[in-house]
Amino acid sequence: MPEPLTPDDPRPDEPRADEPQTDEQLDTDAGPAEVPSTRAAASDKSPAGDVTPSDSDAGSAPEPINWRELVRDFVKPGRAQVVFAAILLVCGLAVAMQVRTQASETDYSTLxxxxxxxxxxxxxxxxxxxxxxxxxxxxxxxxxxxxxxxxxxxxxxxxxxxxxxxxxxxxxxxxxxxxxxxxxxxxxxxxxxxxxxxxxxxxxxxxxxxxxxxxxxxxxxxxxxxxxxxxxxxxxxxxxxxxxxxxxxxxxxxxxxxxxxxxxxxxxxxxxxxxxxxxxxxxxxxxxxxxxxxxxxxxxxx
CATH class of the missing domain: 3.30.70.1880 (Protein of unknown function DUF881)
Known part of the structure; x- marks a missing residue:
């Protein structure tokens, strides 16, 4: 019949302090958060030492603009959109006035x-x-x-x-x-x-x-x-x-x-x-x- 363990005695699954620990035991004790992965580090760096984008960033595409965003931009345009619309309005008015002026005037230079x-x-x-x-x-x-x-x-x-x-x-x-x-x-x-x-x-x-x-x-x-x-x-x-x-x-x-x-x-x-x-x-x-x-x-x- 085995003898009961006292608080000072080590447990059977714990290594003794006076016994040497192997590499597998050190990796297990340190946990995955403490020991960085060598493979991940190698993949994040290029052969020249530059950091390359991850697979998730390279495969991602820009999201399409839905109709709600278009309505929002139309109702509440930005400053650049307002300036561009004003320029187009001025150009349109200038062209319309020029065409009307030429239509009202009789040109005899081509006769x-x-x-x-x-x-x-x-x-x-x-x-x-x-x-x-x-x-x-x-x-x-x-x-x-x-x-x-x-x-x-x-x-x-x-x-x-x-x-x-x-x-x-x-x-x-x-x-x-x-x-x-x-x-x-x-x-x-x-x-x-x-x-x-x-x-x-x-x-x-x-x-x-x-x-x-x-x-x-x-x-x-x-x-x-x-x-x-x-x-x-x-x-x-x-x-x-x-x-x-x-x-x-x-x-x-x-x-x-x-x-x-x-x-x-x-x-x-x-x-x-x-x-x-x-x-x-x-x-x-x-x-x-x-x-x-x-x-x-x-x-x-x-």
């Missing part, structure tokens, strides 16, 4: 000399016409204010205005100096858009009366469109080729309006259409085509 001369001639003709109208109105005013047969003068002036409006409205024949334009289009490539642009150019040049093919009076309500088989329709009537346009106005201004770059002559005689244009001035051109005035649906004489 040719012939185009500038034509614009000047058109303005001169319009200025002369307005001066003539001013002189006539002033003479009528003086006659009405003089009191001598003012009633007869008023009637004559009213009749004159009625005749002018009838000519402009297309309800009465007209005659006067002008030009006759003949468009030969053998390939039927003249479009309604080109014909409409020609009429607009004639009006800008001071045309007072316009007729197409001698039977269609062009007024404010006249429309242009394509017809069957490549034909053209003007005011609801189909027109045949060659196309003849009679225009009453200043012959010189009307002729120049057809010959500028991009105008009727250059467009029709280009390789795209392959036609020809003839412009002949006439000192006494007569236009007999008229339009029937539409009946009033709502208005009545007062």
């Amino acid at each position: 040719r000399r012939a185009d500038l001369v034509q614009l000047l001639d058109d303005l001169t003709a319009q200025s002369r016409q307005l001066e003539s109208e001013i002189a006539e109105l002033e003479a009528t005013q003086r006659q009405l204010q003089s009191g001598v047969d003012s009633e007869q003068v008023a009637k004559e002036e009213a009749q004159r205005r009625l005749d002018v409006l009838a000519i402009l409205g297309g309800t009465a024949p007209a005659q006067g100096p002008g030009v006759r334009i003949t468009i030969n289009d053998p390939q039927h490539k003249v479009t309604s858009e080109l014909l409409l642009n020609t009429i607009e150019e004639m009006r800008d040049a001071g045309a007072e009366v316009i007729a197409i093919n001698g039977s269609i009076r062009v007024v404010a309500s006249t429309w242009f469109g394509p017809g069957p088989g490549g034909s053209l329709v003007v005011g609801g009537e189909q027109i045949t080729r060659p196309i003849t346009i009679d225009v009453i106005g200043d012959p010189h201004a009307l002729t120049e309006a057809t010959q500028f770059s991009g105008g009727l002559v250059s467009e029709v005689e280009s390789s795209r259409i392959g036609g020809t244009v003839s412009v002949v001035a006439d000192g006494k051109l007569t236009i007999n085509a008229v339009v029937a005035p539409p009946s009033n649906r709502f208005a009545k004489p007062a």
Whole structure:
């Protein structure tokens, strides 16, 4: 029967003080916290002695930004974001003002000399016409204010205005100096858009009366469109080729309006259409085509 141990006697699993301890016992007594691992130390240092990142740091990727962070940045932007937004706003306002300024200004620097001369001639003709109208109105005013047969003068002036409006409205024949334009289009490539642009150019040049093919009076309500088989329709009537346009106005201004770059002559005689244009001035051109005035649906004489 073994003898009981006293406090002074060592336990069986503890080494005696007078016995030498082995390396395994020293490692066990010191614990893992006191003895550093040689393998870990070797892996943390590179052959040159530099510290290398661990496997967990090398394999980690940046976390994606979720929508909450985007909303937070939008609601509460940082100082750099506010400054950048202000710079973009100033640049946008500057660009918008520059574009608006360029759109409002008319630049004639790209026009040719012939185009500038034509614009000047058109303005001169319009200025002369307005001066003539001013002189006539002033003479009528003086006659009405003089009191001598003012009633007869008023009637004559009213009749004159009625005749002018009838000519402009297309309800009465007209005659006067002008030009006759003949468009030969053998390939039927003249479009309604080109014909409409020609009429607009004639009006800008001071045309007072316009007729197409001698039977269609062009007024404010006249429309242009394509017809069957490549034909053209003007005011609801189909027109045949060659196309003849009679225009009453200043012959010189009307002729120049057809010959500028991009105008009727250059467009029709280009390789795209392959036609020809003839412009002949006439000192006494007569236009007999008229339009029937539409009946009033709502208005009545007062």
